[in-house]
Amino acid sequence: IKLRPILMELSTATLLSISVASLAILVSLLRRKSAPSSKRRRPPGPRCLPFIGSLLHLLTSEPQVALRDLAKKHGPVMYLRLGHVDTVVISSPAAAQEVLRDNSLTFASRPSLVVTEILCYGNTDIAFAPYGAYWRTLRKICMVELLSARKVRQFAPIRDSEILSLVRNVRAAAGGGEPVNLGGLLVSCSNTISAKATFGEGCDAELQEQFLSAIGVALEYSGGFCVGDLFPSLWFVDVVTGVRRRLWRAHRVLDAVFEKIITRCEARRKEKKSTATTGSGDDDLLSVMLRIKDEDGLEFPISTTNIKAIIVVKCFSLERFTWSMSRVVLSMCYFSDSCSSCRLISIRICSREGPRQHHQQLSGSCRSSCGTRR
Numbered sequence: 001i002k003l004r005p006i007l008m009e010l011s012t013a014t015l016l017s018i019s020v021a022s023l024a025i026l027v028s029l030l031r032r033k034s035a036p037s038s039k040r041r042r043p044p045g046p047r048c049l050p051f052i053g054s055l056l057h058l059l060t061s062e063p064q065v066a067l068r069d070l071a072k073k074h075g076p077v078m079y080l081r082l083g084h085v086d087t088v089v090i091s092s093p094a095a096a097q098e099v100l101r102d103n104s105l106t107f108a109s110r111p112s113l114v115v116t117e118i119l120c121y122g123n124t125d126i127a128f129a130p131y132g133a134y135w136r137t138l139r140k141i142c143m144v145e146l147l148s149a150r151k152v153r154q155f156a157p158i159r160d161s162e163i164l165s166l167v168r169n170v171r172a173a174a175g176g177g178e179p180v181n182l183g184g185l186l187v188s189c190s191n192t193i194s195a196k197a198t199f200g201e202g203c204d205a206e207l208q209e210q211f212l213s214a215i216g217v218a219l220e221y222s223g224g225f226c227v228g229d230l231f232p233s234l235w236f237v238d239v240v241t242g243v244r245r246r247l248w249r250a251h252r253v254l255d256a257v258f259e260k261i262i263t264r265c266e267a268r269r270k271e272k273k274s275t276a277t278t279g280s281g282d283d284d285l286l287s288v289m290l291r292i293k294d295e296d297g298l299e300f301p302i303s304t305t306n307i308k309a310i311i312v313v314k315c316f317s318l319e320r321f322t323w324s325m326s327r328v329v330l331s332m333c334y335f336s337d338s339c340s341s342c343r344l345i346s347i348r349i350c351s352r353e354g355p356r357q358h359h360q361q362l363s364g365s366c367r368s369s370c371g372t373r374r
Contacts, residue, residue, distance in 0.1 A: 043088060045079035046070060053081030055230070067091070083230030085111075105131065114226040114238060118247045119218050119254070125309035137300045138310070145288050155197045162193045198314060199261050200268070200284035211257045217250040258308045265290060286311070 046054050057080075060066050067089060071078055076092030090096050099107050108131035116128045123129055126138040145151070166189040173180045226243055228235040238244045265286045289307045292298070 043077045043079040044074045046074065048081045053083055055082055084232060085230055114228050114244065115218065115247060118244070118251050120312055121305050121309040124306055125313045127313045134300045137298050141289070141292060145292065146285050158196045159193055162189050165189070194314065198285045198311065199265065200287065207257050207260060210253050214250040214253040214257070217246060254312065255308065258311060262286065262290070262304060262307070
C-alpha cells in the first residue's frame, strides 16, 4: 500500500526511458561479449571493468596526473578502454615521434565528437576534418594566407596596442588598492585582439554578449566527453539529458552572430571595390577568406559554412591565448620593480610566440637588457 503513491509518481515517460536504457546496455554488453576477440597484441594497460572499461581511473579532478601515474606503471604505450572506445595513450618522446612524424598520415584524422559535429558545422573545420583533399586545401589556406609570417607581422601593432592597454588597465585598477579582476581583463584583451585580427573591427556589446555566451556553452562541453562519445550505442542519452539541445542552441546563436559579422565584412569589401581604394590588400582574416571564396580557384571550393567553421576553431584557440597571457603575468611577478623593460619584453614575446618559447627568449632578453638572471 505504501509503494502505490511512489509508483504513481513515476510517469510513463520515465519508466520507458529506464527500460530503453537498460535494454541498450544489455544489448551492448551481449554484442561486445559475442564479438570475436582480436588476435592482435594490445599494449599493456590497466584492467578494464565491464561496460565502463578504464573510466574509473580517470574520474579524478586531475585526469592528467592519473594518466601520468598509469604510464609509469604500464609503460609509454598504454591501452585504455574508455567506455566502448579503444584508446592508445602515448607518453614518451620516442613513441610520440613515431606516431606524429613517422606515421603521421595514419594518425592524421581525429575522432568525431558530439561537440565538434554540432558546433564545427559537421567537422568541416581544419582541426577535426578527416584527412584528405579537403583537409589539405584548408591547411594550404591557413599556411599560405592566414598564418603566414607576413600576416603575423601585419597584426603585430594590434597585439602591442591591446597588450599595452591591458597593462594600463591593470595599473589603473590597482592604483586605488582595490582587487583586480585579472581573469576578466585577460579575456577582454584576447577577445579584442582576436576580433580585430579576424573581423577587422570589434563586435558591439550585444553581439559580444551573445558570442561569449555561446562560446561558454561550447567550452563547458568541450572540456569533457558526452555520453555518445564514449558509448556510441547510448547516443540517445545526450538527447534525453538535453545536451544536444543546448549545443544546437549555442550553434544557432553563433551562426547568427557570424552571419551579421560576415554581412558587415562583405559590405565593407564592396565599398572598397566601389571606391577603388588601393592598399596593401585584405586587412583581416575574414576578408582574406571571403576573397578566396570569390576567386573559386581551389580544388575544393570553400563556402560561407566552411568559413564559419574555421572561425569557430579560431575562437576556441582564444583559450590557449588567455592561458599564455596568464603565464606572462605570473612570470612578471618574479621580476623586481626596477626591471620594467623586462615586463614589456615578456608580454610582447609571449603574445607573439606562445608559452613554449616565452621563457627561453625572455631569459636571454632579460640578461641582455639588465643583466638579471632568473
